[in-house]
Amino acid sequence: MLWRTPEGEIRALEDRCMHRGAPLSLGRCVGKGLRCSYHGLVFDDGGQVVQIPGRDSAPPQARVRSFPAVDRHGWIWVWMGEAERASPDRIPDMMPLDTPDYHLGPSTYDFDAEARLVRENLLDYSHIPFLHADSFGISEDWATTPVGLTELDDGVEYRRWVLDQPLVPGSPLRMDVYSVFSLRVPGIIRLWNGYYPLGTAAELDHGVPPEDYPGVKNVNSSSQAVTPMTDKTTRYFFSWGPRKDCGDETIRDGLIAIAGMAFAEDKIMVEAQQREFDRAPERGLLALPSDEGINTYRKVMARFLREAGELGDA
Ligand code: FES
Numbered sequence: 460m461l462w463r464t465p466e467g468e469i470r471a472l473e474d475r476c477m478h479r480g481a482p483l484s485l486g487r488c489v490g491k492g493l494r495c496s497y498h499g500l501v502f503d504d505g506g507q508v509v510q511i512p513g514r515d516s517a518p519p520q521a522r523v524r525s526f527p528a529v530d531r532h533g534w535i536w537v538w539m540g541e542a543e544r545a546s547p548d549r550i551p552d553m554m555p556l557d558t559p560d561y562h563l564g565p566s567t568y569d570f571d572a573e574a575r576l577v578r579e580n581l582l583d584y585s586h587i588p589f590l591h592a593d594s595f596g597i598s599e600d601w602a603t604t605p606v607g608l609t610e611l612d613d614g615v616e617y618r619r620w621v622l623d624q625p626l627v628p629g630s631p632l633r634m635d636v637y638s639v640f641s642l643r644v645p646g647i648i649r650l651w652n653g654y655y656p657l658g659t660a661a662e663l664d665h666g667v668p669p670e671d672y673p674g675v676k677n678v679n680s681s682s683q684a685v686t687p688m689t690d691k692t693t694r695y696f697f698s699w700g701p702r703k704d705c706g707d708e709t710i711r712d713g714l715i716a717i718a719g720m721a722f723a724e725d726k727i728m729v730e731a732q733q734r735e736f737d738r739a740p741e742r743g744l745l746a747l748p749s750d751e752g753i754n755t756y757r758k759v760m761a762r763f764l765r766e767a768g769e770l771g772d773a
């Protein structure tokens with residue numbers, strides 16, 4: 460459970476009072492501490508009980524686990540591993556919801572599937588025109604144009620031009636789209652798209668376009684996090700919205716609504732995959748060239764697990 464001290468600092472404690480198992484998230488903030496709402500024990504901001512009603516002192520074992528947590532880029536980052544191995548320097552840059560030049564809106568989506576399947580769905584552009592025909596409604600070029608993959612120290616990045624696309628589905632205005640996507644361990648995503656006048660990609664020799672290029676439209680950005688809740692359930696956080704010179708709050712709300720439709724499509728598919736993998740865990744899969752991003756990310760994740768000394772499936 461998360462709470463803030465009177466100074467506004469974020470704290471994360473295990474959501475289970477060690478007395479009778481009450482969720483501390485039902486508790487109340489009292490001064491610098493947190494009071495369990497069941498029998499009134501007061502915890503300090505490190506999870507140690509400092510007051511038991513009717514007692515002079517509290518035994519040292521009256522404590523719950525606390526987790527390192529920081530507030531950064533408008534997101535809260537909790538380290539669930541050994542406290543001394545937390546490395547806040549490795550938190551990637553995200554776009555906060557109050558980024559001045561964007562109208563970003565937040566949303567969450569829950570999946571009854573393991574985080575790995577949700578992550579791999581997001582790494583996989585080859586499904587988008589097909590599974591999301593009714594929501595995003597974008598052309599097959601988004602599946603067939605190579606993603607321009609780079610392996611990062613802590614994840615993968617795709618950077619590419621998708622040529623000659625409608626400004627929005629059905630629009631007669633055709634544009635070249637520059638798209639940047641990254642997914643970093645353990646499931647942190649940033650996405651940026653900009654629509655440039657037709658011919659811009661060729662003019663720039665398929666290089667990186669300036670963000671303020673004349674005639675650029677529909678610049679939008681998204682920050683996302685795939686967070687495991689249990690082995691088989693996942694909460695997916697995302698923001699999305701237009702740069703302010705490319706759209707207002709109505710456009711933002713429209714994008715969030717379309718994303719909600721698309722994630723409902725993903726949910727049906729990913730949860731069905733999970734059921735199938737649970738039913739027949741011994742069956743193998745056939746990797747296609749379009750799964751390169753998934754495979755590269757798995758390799759990076761396996762390296763992290765090896766470095767952490769953990770065995771297991773990335
Ligand atoms: S369960 Fe928390 S004080 Fe009793």
Ligand SMILES: [Fe+2]
Nearest residue numbers: 580587721725
């Ligand atoms: Fe999808």
